[in-house]
Amino acid sequence: MTRAVDVVVIGGGQAGLAAGYHLRRQNLDFVILDAQPTPGGAWQRTWDSLRLFSPAAYSSLPGWLMPVQNGTEYPDADHVVQYLSAYEERYALPVQRPVRARAVHRDGERLRVETDRGAWSARAVVSATGTWWRPFLPAVPGRETFAGRQLHTVQYRGPREFAGQRVIVVGGGNSGAQIAADLAPHTNLTWVTRRPARFLADDIDGRALFDAATAHRQALDQGRADTGGVASLGDIVAVPPVRAARDAGLLNARPMFERLVADGVRWNDGTTAPADAVIWCTGFRPALSHLAPLGLRGPRGHIATRGTQAVDDPRVHLLGYGDWTGPASATLIGVGRPAREAAADIARLLLQ
Incomplete structure (x- = not known):
């Protein structure tokens, strides 16, 4: 049986929840499909000592400030998991888990999302799977010979x-x-x-980084001189x-x-x-294999976007993968604005 909704959000981490918050405010019928068995996204898998770059109030999703963690200015990953779990419950977001999206296909005027728990039919899809699930290892000579x-x-x-x-x-x-x-x-x-x-200077944290990333994107969009963005700071x-x-x-x-x-x-x-x-500690690549049937990748494997919207299929939005899908969109505080814009774009599309 194929279930039909206005929007399928693929991924139930921070980007997926931010998308859900704004889709709800647009009064759209949507579902969030999360491959993980429990809430918290990739924050459930980090190392024990990891700390956020910003105080709790500056590490929040739209609508609700992250509570302060007692005893520290910079919350740890467990605190983030608790916050994301509570956020999901607070806004009664329709998350289904564990559901792994395998492929998105065009199906006439709709999109068909195939999963390991059946298929969904949607008028738009938000891909919010992040990068944690696709670690990058550089091609360094001798990797196969190292005995350790x-x-x-x-x-x-x-x-x-x-x-x-x-x-x-x-x-x-x-x-x-x-x-x-x-x-x-x-x-x-x-x-x-x-x-x-x-x-970076000791007094710079995620607040300044978000401001720098936003100013960088605005300068490029307006044709002004490149500010250098976050990279200019360190x-x-x-x-x-x-x-x-x-x-x-x-x-x-x-x-x-x-x-x-x-x-x-x-x-x-x-x-x-x-x-x-x-x-x-060599970074990640976007986890986008589920979009392969749509043929959105360009010659270098990059999906061209206008904001969060895929240029070659405006029904598809990419959210939370980095600056190319919104300034600082891979961060808790940064994903809110592009999520709001994506939801508004989808609402306009569905009215056509």
Whole structure:
């Protein structure tokens, strides 16, 4: 049996919930399909010590400020999961889980969403699956010859399992810095980055980053000079654990190595470092395989968008994948505005 609604939202994390909030305000009939068995999106899978870049009030979805977490200015992942769970319940959002979307097909004037729990027919689809489920590993020579353990950010939980080991952390972004800071007191750490580590000023957090990303997008949209956006400020937010490790001299990044060898890594000048484990904090790619049947990808695999709307099929919106789907849209505070715009666009489309 195929069930029919106005809109299917694929993904029940922060972007999907923000979309649901605004679709409800547009009085649309919609469903949110979440592949995870419990609420909280990717925040359920992060490492134990992860902290938000912003205070709770500046890390909120539309309509309801995140409550303060006692004892800390920057909430942890468990607090975010609790907030997302409560948010979903507060607004009685129609989330069905676990339901995994397998493919979206054109079906005349509608779209058919095939899942492992049956099919849905919709007049519009919001893809809000994020990137956490598609970790990126760079093609570094020798990866297959390294005899130690290799894992990505998504598999890291905490320093206990690496105590006393020689660990190489690869990545100069926030994940790399936070995990390196987490490991530094407990391991023989080597932190490796492709370019010198750039810490933001200690008084800059997610509030300033959101403002910078928004100003960057507005400047580009209005044909004004490029402000440089977040990249002009630095790469790493100095949240308290990172700041403490940096100030203690524990975060001294080395340049990227040339290749892995059986017992560690080697730089192009011939120097080596032994390693028991390598942790790749090397980012993610959008999880969009369910949209493949629509043929929206361009020559380089990128889906062209106008705002959140797919250029080649205006019934499809992409939400929460990064600045190309809205300024800071991969953040809690940043996803609200593009979610509102997507819901408004969909409402106008359905009136035609």
